[in-house]
Amino acid sequence: MVQPINNGIYTREDLWGLAAWDPTLVWYAKAMGAMFQLPISNASSWRYQAAIHGYDGTMPQLQALAQPGETLPDDADTYWKRCQHHGWFFLPWHRGYLGYFERIVRKTIVGLGGPAEWALPYWNYSDTGQNADVARLVRPEFLAAQLPDGSANALFQGVVRGRYQLADTPKGQAADFGIGPKDVRLKCLTYNHFYDSASASSFGGGQTAFSHGEGGVDVSGGVEKTPHDNVHGDLGGWMGSFETAGLDPLFWLHHANIDRLWAVWAADPGHAEPPDASWLDPTGSGFPYQFHDENGVSQVVKPSDVLDTAASVFTYRYQDTSVPAQVAAFAARLPAAITTPPAAVAAPSPPLQAPQLAGASDTNIDLSPAQVSVDLPIQAQAPTVDLAAGTGARRIYLNVESVVGGGQLDTRYVYLNPPNTQTPDEEPELYAGSLPMFGVAEMSRSVAANGGNGKNFVLNVTDVVAHLQQTGRWDGQLVRVYIVAKNPPASDTTLTAGRISLYYR
Amino acid sequence: MALVRESLAYATRFLARFGLAGRWRPASEWWVPAASLAGWGWLAVGGNDHGFAALCAGGGPIGRLVGEWRAGILASQLAGWLLMSLAMTLAMMLPLTIDALRYVSLRSFPWRRARALGGWLIGYLVPWIAAASIASLALMTVVGPTARPWTAAAAFLVAAVWQMTPVKGWALRACHRTRPLKPSGVSADASCLLFGARVSAACMVSCGPMMFAAMATAWPTVALAGVFVVALRERYVWRPPTRATALALAAAGGFLALQAIAS
Numbered sequence: 001m002v003q004p005i006n007n008g009i010y011t012r013e014d015l016w017g018l019a020a021w022d023p024t025l026v027w028y029a030k031a032m033g034a035m036f037q038l039p040i041s042n043a044s045s046w047r048y049q050a051a052i053h054g055y056d057g058t059m060p061q062l063q064a065l066a067q068p069g070e071t072l073p074d075d076a077d078t079y080w081k082r083c084q085h086h087g088w089f090f091l092p093w094h095r096g097y098l099g100y101f102e103r104i105v106r107k108t109i110v111g112l113g114g115p116a117e118w119a120l121p122y123w124n125y126s127d128t129g130q131n132a133d134v135a136r137l138v139r140p141e142f143l144a145a146q147l148p149d150g151s152a153n154a155l156f157q158g159v160v161r162g163r164y165q166l167a168d169t170p171k172g173q174a175a176d177f178g179i180g181p182k183d184v185r186l187k188c189l190t191y192n193h194f195y196d197s198a199s200a201s202s203f204g205g206g207q208t209a210f211s212h213g214e215g216g217v218d219v220s221g222g223v224e225k226t227p228h229d230n231v232h233g234d235l236g237g238w239m240g241s242f243e244t245a246g247l248d249p250l251f252w253l254h255h256a257n258i259d260r261l262w263a264v265w266a267a268d269p270g271h272a273e274p275p276d277a278s279w280l281d282p283t284g285s286g287f288p289y290q291f292h293d294e295n296g297v298s299q300v301v302k303p304s305d306v307l308d309t310a311a312s313v314f315t316y317r318y319q320d321t322s323v324p325a326q327v328a329a330f331a332a333r334l335p336a337a338i339t340t341p342p343a344a345v346a347a348p349s350p351p352l353q354a355p356q357l358a359g360a361s362d363t364n365i366d367l368s369p370a371q372v373s374v375d376l377p378i379q380a381q382a383p384t385v386d387l388a389a390g391t392g393a394r395r396i397y398l399n400v401e402s403v404v405g406g407g408q409l410d411t412r413y414v415y416l417n418p419p420n421t422q423t424p425d426e427e428p429e430l431y432a433g434s435l436p437m438f439g440v441a442e443m444s445r446s447v448a449a450n451g452g453n454g455k456n457f458v459l460n461v462t463d464v465v466a467h468l469q470q471t472g473r474w475d476g477q478l479v480r481v482y483i484v485a486k487n488p489p490a491s492d493t494t495l496t497a498g499r500i501s502l503y504y505r
Numbered sequence: 506m507a508l509v510r511e512s513l514a515y516a517t518r519f520l521a522r523f524g525l526a527g528r529w530r531p532a533s534e535w536w537v538p539a540a541s542l543a544g545w546g547w548l549a550v551g552g553n554d555h556g557f558a559a560l561c562a563g564g565g566p567i568g569r570l571v572g573e574w575r576a577g578i579l580a581s582q583l584a585g586w587l588l589m590s591l592a593m594t595l596a597m598m599l600p601l602t603i604d605a606l607r608y609v610s611l612r613s614f615p616w617r618r619a620r621a622l623g624g625w626l627i628g629y630l631v632p633w634i635a636a637a638s639i640a641s642l643a644l645m646t647v648v649g650p651t652a653r654p655w656t657a658a659a660a661f662l663v664a665a666v667w668q669m670t671p672v673k674g675w676a677l678r679a680c681h682r683t684r685p686l687k688p689s690g691v692s693a694d695a696s697c698l699l700f701g702a703r704v705s706a707a708c709m710v711s712c713g714p715m716m717f718a719a720m721a722t723a724w725p726t727v728a729l730a731g732v733f734v735v736a737l738r739e740r741y742v743w744r745p746p747t748r749a750t751a752l753a754l755a756a757a758g759g760f761l762a763l764q765a766i767a768s
Contacts (some may be wrong), residue, residue, distance in 0.1 A: 199611055210743040285742035356615045360688035379689070381616050401612070402685050446675065449743075451682030498685025501612070 005117035010102075010316040012256055015121040015139065016131040017319070021148050024121055025141045025155070027114040031105045032249055033154035034112060040066050041073040043292035044104050048073065050246030052097060052291070053083040065247070079290060083242060085439065086455070087208030088195040088279055089303070090224050091262045093289055094255050096301030099314035100291040101252060107294035119316055122256035126184040126227060128326060136184060137174035138235075142250060144172075155249045162236020178487070182413060182434055183230035188222030189265050189327045191460065194273050195221070197354035199503045200397050201460040203265055204273075210286030219456050223265070228258050229436035233411055242442055260318045263309060267321055273307060280304040333429070333463035337390030355397055355503035358382035359479065367403070367412060367435075367495040370488060371421065374500055376479040383504060384476055387466045393504035398432055398461045398481065402498030404444035404454035408490035409437035415482040416464045417473055424482060429467040433459035435483070440495075454498070534606055537599050544596030548726045551589055590637035591630070597716070597733045598633055598708060601740045605629075605683065605704050609697060612686050621686070621697045628701025629708075636709055640717050653721060654765035660718035661758030667714040668751035677745060679707035712736050715754055722761065 005011065018024055038045035047065050055065060055076070066072060073079075084093035102120045109118045127135035142155045162177055169175040188203055196202035198219045205221030220229070231239075231254055238244040238251075245251050265271055274280070281302050282288070288300045299313075306312045331339070359378035366372065385392035398414070412435040418424040425431065435457050446452040468474035481500055489495075606622060613621035648656050667673055684703065687696040715735065719728035735753070739745040 197611070209741070285744060354611060357611075357613060357688070360612075362687050362689070362692065364685060379614060381614070402683065446678065449678065449681065451678040451680070453681070453683050499612075499688075501688070 005119075008315060009310045010117060010119040010314075011319055012119045012260070012316055013121050013319045014127075014131075015123045015253055016127065016135055018121060021141060023115065024118065025139075026147060027109045027112070027118055028105065028121075028249065029141070029147055029153050029155045030112050030114070031108040033152065034108055035105070036154060039070065041071050043073070043075075043079070043296050044108070044294070047247070049101050049104065050244070051076070051080045053081075053246040053251075054242035054244070055080045056243045065244070079292065082286075082289065084210075085224065085242075086205065086220050088202075088205040088221070088274065089208065089210070089282070090205050090221060091259070092279075092301075092303035092306055095259050095262070095306045095309070095314075096289055096291060098252065098255055098259060099301075099306070099312065099316075100293055100299065102314065102316070103294040104292075120256045121253055122260050122318060123250065123253040124257055124260075124320075125179055125231065126186050126257075126324060126326075128324065134174055136179040136181070137176055138250065139174055140172050143169065143175055159248055160237035160244075161248070162234065162240065177234050177236075179231060179234045180486070182431065183234055183411065183436070184227040186227070186261070186324050186326055187330050187433070187460070188226065189261065189323065190330045191222050192270060194271070195279075198456065199355045199357075199399055199458060199501075200395070200505065201458045203271070204262075207276075207279075209284065210282070219458055222460075223258060223261050225436060225457065226434055228254075229438040230411060230434060232438040233409075233436045240438065242439065259309075260321060263318055264321045264323060266307070268323070273303070330463065333466060335388045335390070335466055338387055338394040338462070338466075353505070355395070355505035356382075358393075358502045358504045360501035361499050364402075365483075365497045365500060367405070367483060367497055368489055368493045370485045372483045373421065374481045374483070376481055376500055376502055378477055378479065378502060380477075382476075385465070385469075385504060387462065387469055394462075395460065395505045396462045396465045397503040397505070398459040399499075399501045399503060400435055400457040400459070400497050401501060402454045403435065403440055403457060403495070404452065404498075405437065405440050405493070405495035406444060407492035407494055409440055409493060409495060410489065411436050411486040412483050412495075413486060414459060415484070416461060417468055417480050418482050419473075421482055421484075424484065430464055432461045432464050432481075433457075434486075437495075534603060534610075537603055537606065540595045541597075541600050544592040544594070544599070545726075545730075547589070547592035548596055548729070551592070586641070587634065587638060590634045590641065593637050593729065594630055594633040597729060597736065598629075598712075600733075601680070601708065601712075601736055602629060602704065604681070605700070608683050609686065609700070613693075613697075614688065617689065617693070621693065624694045624697035625701035628698035628703075629705045630701075632702060632705040632709065636713065637716075637720075640720055644721055648721070653723065654761060654768065657718060657721035657723075658758050658761035658765055660714070660721050661754050661761060664714035664718045665751045665755035665758060668747055668754060673711060674747070676707045676711035677739060680704060680711060680740065682707070711739075718754070718758075 013024065032046055035044060035046035035049070038048075040047045040051070042048060051065055057066060057072075082093070083097075084090050098120065105120070106116070106118045110116050124131070125136045138161075141153075142159075144153050144156055147153045188201075191201055191203040193202045194204040195207050198206050201222050203221050203223055205224060206219040232245060233240060235248070235250060238248040239254075266273065281304055288302055290298055290300055293299050306314070309315075310317045359376050359382065361374055361376055365374055383392040385396070387393070387396075398416075400414070413424075414432040414435060415424045415430045416432050418427065418430050420426055440455050442448060443450060444452055444454050465474060479502060606625065609621050609625045610618055644653070644656070682703070684696065684700040686700065687693040712732070715732050716729070719725060719732045722728040735750055739747075739750065
């Protein structure tokens, strides 16, 4: 049995390990209900907490945030719209955000007569163990209109979720929102570096200043892309937008899992967070990160403060931070010649040389159809790669650049050289990764901080190319990139990529 | 003390952009601050501290240039004039483009990286040099020396108002905009050139009014240095201090107006 608190350290438990209507969930629902009633100007209100992530008063769908006639807080400029994405601050900022949110919820629960040891559960949708058959489903407690005592269930009432028909889900059962295994795979845990060049994949994200929008060099870390962005997009509704995501109670459980994955990654002796002062103790415009604690007092969070969750002011650990079995499977796909021994990557500094461009499309690509195939020529001047021998390159990255779009956007799945485009999953080794659309619409607008550049995606395709070479289907001259929509595209979908490119390192 | 600490942190991060204090060197852009410093040096040596007005009145190389222009063009002096515009552009505008340069570098084949950067720089610098030359010519010939103090005052006030317009905000964001680059051949050259030109246009819309105002003062090099600091801050901070900048520009305009009255 999990001890909710041990030596003063709270334990965040696995959501799917909780019993039906576990007190953790009942009290979470009650706290959410109470916090939702507070005025938006109150730092402990649910809506204030959501606005910290994002807020846009001009968006009509944001009536769930500020109600007409409500007074916005005077400190909105200091505390709201601060979510950090597409860069190396994504993880530490959200850790601080969740930490103070958890403390506020805990205090609310205590005030309602609940347990002082309450901690935020995490939603381990990637579980391939004992909860594999339900891990990716939304628990019934988030779909029920009432709590066991008959009162309204805030976890469901009024919460706006995506397109999947809840009416088709029998009462009392979990719901399938279409989160697939590819949407929650954990290849990101195999990335050795916390941050890297904008054309390479890393665990935590590209090196940025405060927030994103730095002229095309901002890029999501592997964990932010998948599973973070995928789950946001699959749930949809409030979760589908920066400005409303924090309203959904699942947001916090989702981010608790993302935070847990950081703890899993960091526990590997071959991994290390950046030693840079510009990450550990960032200064300048937008810094430091500020949040209100459970007493309404302003607190400052620096990444250096939250590296050890148990030793931080939040004093928590996760029930399970073991490395998932699938991680070893990903690592096993790489030839021994290019598998870097753990000792060699123990040093926190990433390599100094950015990946080099080897091939690129010469037109933009319309990604709105259900299936798109792009032939990517590799330049003759590019080195000849033999991954089995470790020559030419040790890592290969596929970049999908400047993805802009609007309308109803859905995830795209990418394959390299699939022999059968009707059933590309017949050979899963050729699956390169996904392009989740969370944030694409926002980053496509000219009013976005990056001027409407759209979103850049980086897929580490080293294992895919290794498989193609092993099976004699890599000629080093042309790569066929096959991109398929997860669901039939809506008629209002517009989606283009500025360029698809291949990088060698 | 906090301001000093923030300034040092800002300077460190700024230097990091050129690979001088950072970790990433896709192609080290050390030449950007070097070119900028060279530009500032040229501006300083060129006698701008005495003001265009004084030179225009007949003393110094600029006045002679204008006279000889009216008498008949001497190619070498025209070249000198264009070099002055180039120096100003290198000094002030090049450091604002580091993200775009890094993008071009990252997104180009290594064997044509220098050509891509060269194409981008031509696309970026030529419009600015042309604009700076036209502005200088206008100040020297159309405005005339006696009207310069009032021109400078009015220009700063216009720049202050411009700061608060939605167009300024749009242009500032557009400076961050990148373009997918064609990978090779003439189309790659064209896409780099066009990308540079688009950033140049956005830059001009964003910074042009306050740069013109600085050029119109009696101490253009000093004024341009002040505008440079403002432009740097606008370009690289998370929330550009638009209102504070507008107030500063308005204050400068007010000061110059009072000076014009007093004289």
